[in-house]
Amino acid sequence: MKVYIITGASKGIGKSTAIKLSHDNPGDLYIILARDLSKLIETKKLMHVDSNVITKPIDLSDSDKVIKLIRSIGDEYGRIDYLINVAGYVNPKSLLETTVENWEMTFKVNILSVFVLTREAVRFMKKTGGKILNVASTAGLSSRPGWSAYSSSKAALISFSKTMSDELEEYGIKSYVVSPGRCATDLRKQLAPEEDPTTIMQPEEVADVISNLMGENGNNLDGQNIIIRKQL
Template structure:
């Protein structure tokens, strides 16, 4: 991955942070992106070499446009986008407010749409890869997490659709569906769960890194389940 330019959203914690670190270690220039990336202690500790941190609100079109315009001015193009940004506020159907529903879909699904769209504008000349992190919540019933499940199901089907659409640009699209993973998001979903008893973010980041290989292209455009059995 030497010399590659990679954008990772949600890069201040969890799967995003571990993916950014691993890509950086493999020789890529990584743009660590999150709403607080520039002020994040975790990012400041992890970042080195030619990598940079940039603030990005994936659910705000103005923020996404400005972010990718800045990237274009600095790098001209990018080689990959990894979407790890996420939000959840789990509530039952009858307790889920419209505000919660809209926020959940805006960050998880609309944010994926916006970043994919603007990243494609930078990749369509030379090709590249888009890796969207969804969830097994988008594939199996999740009572009490209906908004999150709907958003992640949308990410899966959106990814499948653009995988076909972007073939002419030589852009490969992958969608990863992790199971229970010890991230800050998971802590909100299952506050009483022992994080040491479930899959660690590094394990999912390893699968993200696998998607950068030629051998992984047979998995393009289909949900890639990542689960550990304990």
């Protein structure tokens, strides 16, 4: 039985990813994380009935809690095979309106937590090999006026993921980074409130790509930033 940890599983892309992976790989153990327990329970109800699903509410901006949680998961189950970092935070503001707290929270959730989760999970994953996938953004690749904290954090995540791909190769751990474009979720609504969500990519489409990468199809693709965009 393989052990998956999926962050951001209460809604959007993380929820769709948890559902898709559980249907593609029933019988495995899925530990799904986010702050909102009631929404995690909704996700669990939609996952494959033969999958073992454990909901763990946690605020990823609290590094000490993240460290404790991952160590307890590793100690209890003895292995961590897949770490899928989907959670993300944005509070778009112009430079002059961006507070230090906004910048700190954006970086805590979007990159610091990924570093902590990765470091702690690798302590266990290095025994068996495994896969780590980070959800960055096309915003990390080009200018986004008004979203400087978010886009900078995603650029950092792309860089971190590529470094992990090289650094963790010796343990048989693959590190992936995907950068979705516009996708119909609550986070996107904050960035583009006027946009019609039916005209853009759906979270299930991103989840399909992630599930593919976690399977054998992804074995030769780690280390590069994979852009996922709806072809209009």
